[in-house]
Amino acid sequence: MTMTAPRGTAARRATDPVLSIRGLQIEFRSESRVMRAVDGVDLDVYPGETVGIVGETGCGKSVTALSVLRLIPSPPGKVTARQMRFEGQDLLSVDSEELRKVRGAGISMIFQEPMTSLDPSFTVASQMAEVLQAHRGLTGSAAERESIAVLERLRMPNPKAILRQYPFELSGGMRQRVMIGLAMACSPRLLIADEPTTALDVTVQAQILALLKRVQRETGTSVLLITHDLGVVAQNCDRVYVMYAGRVVESAPVAELFREPLHPYAQALLRAIPDMKGGAKELAVIPGDVPTPARFPAGCRFHPRCTVARPECSVALPRLVERRPGHWVACYAYGPEALPPGTVTN
Amino acid sequence: MTDGPLLEVRDLVKHFPVKTGLFGTRPLRAVDGVSFSLRRGETLAVVGESGCGKSTLARLVLGLIPPTAGEVTFEGRSVTRPSGDWKRDMRRELQIVFQDPYGSLNPRMTVGTTVTRPLVIHRIGRDASERRALVQDLFRAVGLAPVYLNRFPHELSGGQRQRVAIARALALRPRLVVADEPTSGLDVSVQAKTLNLLKELQRERDLTYIFISHDMRVVRHMADRVAVMYLGRIVELTATERLFTAPSHPYTQALLAAVPDTDPSRRREAATVEGDPPSPLYPPAACRFHPRCPFAIDVCRQAEPALVQRGVAPHETACHRADELQVTQEAVGV
Numbered sequence: 150m151t152m153t154a155p156r157g158t159a160a161r162r163a164t165d166p167v168l169s170i171r172g173l174q175i176e177f178r179s180e181s182r183v184m185r186a187v188d189g190v191d192l193d194v195y196p197g198e199t200v201g202i203v204g205e206t207g208c209g210k211s212v213t214a215l216s217v218l219r220l221i222p223s224p225p226g227k228v229t230a231r232q233m234r235f236e237g238q239d240l241l242s243v244d245s246e247e248l249r250k251v252r253g254a255g256i257s258m259i260f261q262e263p264m265t266s267l268d269p270s271f272t273v274a275s276q277m278a279e280v281l282q283a284h285r286g287l288t289g290s291a292a293e294r295e296s297i298a299v300l301e302r303l304r305m306p307n308p309k310a311i312l313r314q315y316p317f318e319l320s321g322g323m324r325q326r327v328m329i330g331l332a333m334a335c336s337p338r339l340l341i342a343d344e345p346t347t348a349l350d351v352t353v354q355a356q357i358l359a360l361l362k363r364v365q366r367e368t369g370t371s372v373l374l375i376t377h378d379l380g381v382v383a384q385n386c387d388r389v390y391v392m393y394a395g396r397v398v399e400s401a402p403v404a405e406l407f408r409e410p411l412h413p414y415a416q417a418l419l420r421a422i423p424d425m426k427g428g429a430k431e432l433a434v435i436p437g438d439v440p441t442p443a444r445f446p447a448g449c450r451f452h453p454r455c456t457v458a459r460p461e462c463s464v465a466l467p468r469l470v471e472r473r474p475g476h477w478v479a480c481y482a483y484g485p486e487a488l489p490p491g492t493v494t495n
Numbered sequence: 496m497t498d499g500p501l502l503e504v505r506d507l508v509k510h511f512p513v514k515t516g517l518f519g520t521r522p523l524r525a526v527d528g529v530s531f532s533l534r535r536g537e538t539l540a541v542v543g544e545s546g547c548g549k550s551t552l553a554r555l556v557l558g559l560i561p562p563t564a565g566e567v568t569f570e571g572r573s574v575t576r577p578s579g580d581w582k583r584d585m586r587r588e589l590q591i592v593f594q595d596p597y598g599s600l601n602p603r604m605t606v607g608t609t610v611t612r613p614l615v616i617h618r619i620g621r622d623a624s625e626r627r628a629l630v631q632d633l634f635r636a637v638g639l640a641p642v643y644l645n646r647f648p649h650e651l652s653g654g655q656r657q658r659v660a661i662a663r664a665l666a667l668r669p670r671l672v673v674a675d676e677p678t679s680g681l682d683v684s685v686q687a688k689t690l691n692l693l694k695e696l697q698r699e700r701d702l703t704y705i706f707i708s709h710d711m712r713v714v715r716h717m718a719d720r721v722a723v724m725y726l727g728r729i730v731e732l733t734a735t736e737r738l739f740t741a742p743s744h745p746y747t748q749a750l751l752a753a754v755p756d757t758d759p760s761r762r763r764e765a766a767t768v769e770g771d772p773p774s775p776l777y778p779p780a781a782c783r784f785h786p787r788c789p790f791a792i793d794v795c796r797q798a799e800p801a802l803v804q805r806g807v808a809p810h811e812t813a814c815h816r817a818d819e820l821q822v823t824q825e826a827v828g829v
Contacts, residue, residue, distance in 0.1 A: 205682035206653075320771040350544035351709065355753035355766040362764065377682065380755030384762055403759045421687040422757060423716035427739065431694070432687035432716065438652055439682070 165237070166193040167339050167371045168217065168256075172231035175212050177442075178224060184442040186212050188395040191469070194339060199365055199372040201386035201403070203379060205418075205439055208392040214341050214375045218258055219248060236338065253284040257332035261344040263324035267316040273327050274312035277334065284335040299330045302367075303360060322353035326360065333364055340365075343375045358385055379422060383407055388475075391415045394440055394450035397469060401476040411478040414451045449481070457482055465489050499571070500532035501703050502556070502671060507565035509551050513776060523776050525551040527727035529565075530802075533671075538697070538704040540718035540735070542711065542750070544772050547724040549707045553673045556705060557589045569671065587617060590669035592660050594676035599660060600648040606659040607644030610634070613666045633662040636699075638692060654685035658692070665696065675707045690716060711754045715739055723747045726775055726783040729802055733810040743805070743812045743821035745788045782815065790816055 175187035187209040194200045202210040215221050216228045217240065233240045235255060243251065260266050268276060277296040281287040287295055293312075300308035303326055316324055325345060332340055342361065346354040362385060365372050374386060382389050382403060389406055391399040391414070399412040410416045420433035437454040440446060446453050452462035459481060467479040467487035481487050507529045510522035526548040533539055541549045554560045556567055558574040567574040569588060577585050593599040600609055610630050613619075620626035631641050637658040648656055657677060664672055674693065678686040690713065697704060708714050714721055714735070721738045723731040723746065731744040742748045749768040756763070768787045773779055779786050785795040794815045802813040805821075814820065 205684060322771045350772060351711070351753045352544065352749055352766065352768050353771055354755075355763070356769065358755070359764060359766045378755065379683075380757050383757045383759040384755045407757060407759050418683060419757070421684045423687075423690070423712040425712055425715055425739065425751075425754060425756075427715050427736065429716070431691050434687045434691060435684045438654070439684075 164196055166195050167236060168192070168194040168373070169232060169234045170213075170217075170230060171233075172229075173213065173216065173233065174229045175209065175216055175221065176227045178227065182443060185445075186395055186442045187216070188445075189466075190392075190395075190397055192390060192397070194371045194373055196338070196371055197365075197369050198388060199362075199374060199386045201374045201376060201382040201389040202392060203376055203382050203389055204392035205377060207394075207439055207441060209395040210375050210377075210392050211343055213392075214258070214343050214373060217341060217373075218252055218256060220258075250284075253280065253337065254335040255337055256339045256341060257335070257337040258341040258343065259325070259328045259332050259345050261347045263321070263328040264316060266328060267324060269316055272313055272315055273319075277312065277331060280331050280334050295334070299334050300327075303330050303333075303364070305330070320353075321349055322356060325349065325357050329357075329360065329364065333368065333370075336368060337370060339371045339373065341373045341375070344377070345374075346381065347377070354381075361385065379407075379419060391418075394445050395442060396450060396466070396479065397477075398451065398480070399476075399478045400469070401473075405473070405476050411472060411476065411483065412451075412480050413455045413457055413482070417456075449479070461485075461488065501535045501570060502533035503566075503568045504532070504556060505530050505566050505568075507552070507555055507567065508563045509548075509555055509560070510563045515776070521776055524548075524727045524778055525775055526555060526562075527778075529724075529727075529729055531722055531729065531732060533703060533705065535670075536697075536701060536703055537719045538706055538717055540706045540708055540714040540721045541724060542708055542714050542721055543724035544709060544750075546726070546772055546775050548727040548775065549709075549724050550675055552724070553591065553675045553705065553707050557591055557673055558585060559591075583617075587667040588669055589671050589673070590664040590667065591673045591675060592657070592664045592677050594679055597648060597653075597656060600656060602648050605645050605647055606651065606656075607634075607646075610659065610663045610666055613663065617667055619667070630662075630666070633666055636665070636696065637662045638688075652685075653681055654689060657681065657689055661689075661692065661696070665700065668700070670701070671703045671705070673705045673707065676709065677706075678713060679708070679710065686713070693717070711739075711751060723750065726773065726778045728783065728813065729811075730784065730813045731811065732802065733808070733812075737808060737810055741810075741821060743810070743817040744784075744814045745790050745816075745820060746784045748820075749787075782813075790820060792816070 170190060170192040173187055173190040174185060177184045177186060190213055202213060204210045212221060221228055230241060235251060274296060278292040281292045281295055296312055297308045300311060305311055305326055346357050349357060376382060386403050389403050390397045393414050399415045410419055417435045423432060435454050448463035448465055449467050452458040461481050465488060467481055468489055469477040469479045470486045471477050472483055479487060507526055509526040510524055512520040513523045515521045529552060541552060543549050555562050558577065562575055572581050574585060600606065607630055610633060611626055614626045614629060620629055634641060634644060639658050678689050681689060696702060706717050718735045721735050722729045725746050731747045742751055752767040770787050781797050781799050782795040785791040800813045800815045802811045804811050805817060
């Protein structure tokens, strides 16, 4: 079974994005310094689309996701953006009541470790009831009926028994299914999934990924999927943003990124994955280490590790340029248009 | 030097008593009848999901915990019941690299001191300066500059800490190294470097590896042979190439199919097996995989299949229907 990806680029562009972010910056302050974990990220998620953000530890993908639901504590965090809109609503200026409505009914989120998101001292039923009451005003037997219906829609075996259980009584896979159930209980238009299968065994991961795909198809919700696993991106996403050191370095339809990655970092990352067909004696490596936000290099942040770096790479941060329809890359190797306006090079 | 196997594992069993309820205890069958042998210089991968017993197996093989039954021998000498000088020498010959180097490195010690300690304990090197030179060589061998000798674990990246753990494991010039998930938790670019390093060290130092992993891609890259474990038992054991091209156990087939393909044009819409791996406290009767197996028939619910050699190529499978299932595979050209 194959699926053609992505679904109608042209049709998608005709509608407004569900989520639209421009110039996102996320800083963390300590007494001695300011670390800018995310620095100028633009991101769009269109209706019904599954968008991936992929990158290694410290690239800023998870804090980007957290910032959308205003889940970054301030201080020490500070989130600014030229624009952060969900269905036209400015997320950075909403008051706490409006934010409460956005969370749950508009946008919900699932995390890597459902055990830490579920309350250990309440049954699944009472946590489900709380969500249904808070966001949909359902109580008593109406909430119970709806809870069962939610779990049935996820095709969970024996929903009544699961509702009576406490989180610790469930397996990791079941807990993540319950989390998806809680997240989908209010029919959100955007589901943010932050490494939802990272802690799971591979056969269970396959089940959860298939479940997310089905939920997405049946409800039409948009999904923003944060992952470090390029295989998960290839299997589940329509479009993907590749992040490195707090910046988006490339974004493209998934088929295109895997067929012809343009950014040297994306190319190197794909080559570093061991092939299931075997053959290679040695894996391709990226020289050096991922820089921490305190030590991002000047210019293109990848240039000290890049095998095709040129003099201008250390001068200024390259801009994202659309090199093919829908395929953006921030790299001087493809032409000087990536230079920010007003940059002087010799 | 003998021509026999370097390591032999025979009918190894490890049960942990677990309290269930107020009065009872139940055996958790972590490893439940495992046998294999290891050739000098090869890499055997042990692969499986959480609770399959692979990490317990690693500790048993090294003699770190006593077995409930069965035996492990290294060049004919017992690891499970060592005697005489071998009791001490065995600690030099067999080493382990753990998954989380942060948990296995002393946070209050510089990593240089950590790597020096086994040399002091085993009285290797005449004095401190000779040991220091040895440790510098080890750091160089794992690709760490000497400046790192005086750093503490928290000052290093995950990949660098894993290099320190590898240097410590190699300090006593072991011949068998068990690597227990050495790259899980590392980013893919760091993983690539660590795997390359482990292969290079194996060539240079004639090491034999037991490579414990849950990651089929990593296993494919590292191993000569693979043992697939499910709930305390080996269900399939064969050469890596053969396991990946002609798997005959339904669980192996499911594991391989579950790896997310990096080709977006080959998308899978449904998972190959349903449900979670059962708890090793309550393993299903007969074939332990039968409740999740899409091919289970009556015999699978009645009798436990033995791990037996089938066909011409060395290929052991514990499945009542292995012959049929493998034929099906070859017929469709997988």
